[in-house]
Amino acid sequence: MAQHVLLIEDEPNIAEAIRFLLTRDGLRVSHAAEGAAALALLHRDPPDMVILDHMLPGMSGLEILSAIRADPASRDLPVMMLTARGRDREMAERAGADRFMTKPFANAEIVAEVRSMLGRG
């Protein structure tokens, strides 16, 4: 069964590109564009890892990350954050993100990072 990635990203075209890349790499990708929907999806269909954008409407990426880490069911879930600035990265690190990808990212990089986080070599 394909490993499952939850992608939380409000920019539909970025989400579409990432979804395409990971799907072609043999993964199942579900997508949410904002925090409440993402957390609901997380509980309904628990993923193997999360790709989380930092700047989102409503709940920020850091708030979503805090919610993920506060829930015993998802406390150890691998989370990669998509960040823009160095300071965002520091804040994400403190909030418990496992990996970071700086926008604009290279496709090969994000695929390689996801593979690594899922233990797929």
Place this chain on the structure above:
Amino acid sequence: MPLPALTGTKLRERRLAAGLRQSDVAATAGISASYLNLIEHNRRKVTPEVMERLADALSIDRQALAEGKDAVLVADLRAAAARGGEQGVEVERVDEFVHRLPGWAALLVTLDARGLALERAVEALNDRMTHDPHLSQSLHELLSSLSSVRATAAILAETPDLEPDWAARFHRNLHQDSERLAAGAEALVGFLDAGQGIEEQGIAAPQEEVEDWLRGRGWALADGEPTAGLEDEIARLASSAARSLARAHVARAREDAAWLPEAEFAAALEDLGSDPLAVADRFGCSPLAAMRRMAGAAGMQAGLVACDGSGTLIFRKPATGFPLPRFGSACPLWPLYAALGRPMQPVEARVQMAGQSDRRHRVVAWGEVRHPQGLRGPELREAAMLILPDDGDGPVTRIGSSCRVCARGDCPARREPSILASEGVA
């Protein structure tokens, strides 16, 4: 309540001016000579009662001894010392300092006030860069669009077996994002360019204030314009340094107008075109004056930069597609600097500015040497470069605005790395 600071100094001056001995004045006032000595050296504060007796002994008005301005200076210096941590500052001798070196004391207070103002301005700018919602939102928009363009374009380029419906979707996304990117970049440039007024930013060099004022008047001063109206505008400039620069600019513009009267100058432009040397020759004036007149002429669309012997830009009137550096030095490849190094020899070139696609300009530069203090005085140099729309063919010199914002990767004159990705690496 003690009297204002420096009263002792004033007392001493008045006593000496009256030719009286310390002991005599002290005896008349009913105090000891040693106590008066301490008072006169500002080592003891003096009560109003004793002050009154001393004023009577010297036959002077007590109010004349109250030095309000100096007292304010002393208070400001004490505040400055406190802000500086007072380390090694002889606060107890502040009265003496103000009395002996009032000019330096006033300068120190002015610098302290300026330092405080700059600190506030830096804080405000820092806060703006960090928290400005417009700036933050614009940058986020740009980054998001850029991320999408990069990822989508790479998919299209690197996936030869892409299904047609996916290819169509990604092409559509690419188009959408490129539109967003263009709009976002335009909005950001507009925000940073027009931004907020100089007063609102709270920080501007005097030269920028003057240029902002001239920009507001279309860079022109009409020949017959009454001085009173101009002076009213100048008086509204924020700093005294800017007002001084503006007055010097007006004086020079008046001199230029005297050399090149409006009607005759317009006729010369009609006959001779945009050739500052030919125009200068007709009027018997400096080509620099002709260039300044041309830069102010409506319809010529000419920019002008001028520099002193150090290469520092002392005047900047921008031309379309020819961005001028706001801070730091300009591109060393500008013909302006060739003219500075070879005074009295015109330098003409067709130039292409980095990052301005195919737009080109014709520039004419001229430098001069002056000895305003005669043979034994210093040699002063000044050069100017007229920036005109390109109107011909010929070899093109590739230049930039300044190294920091110039992306030319193969530039032999680069003095510091660019913050932009390099282009044109050979």
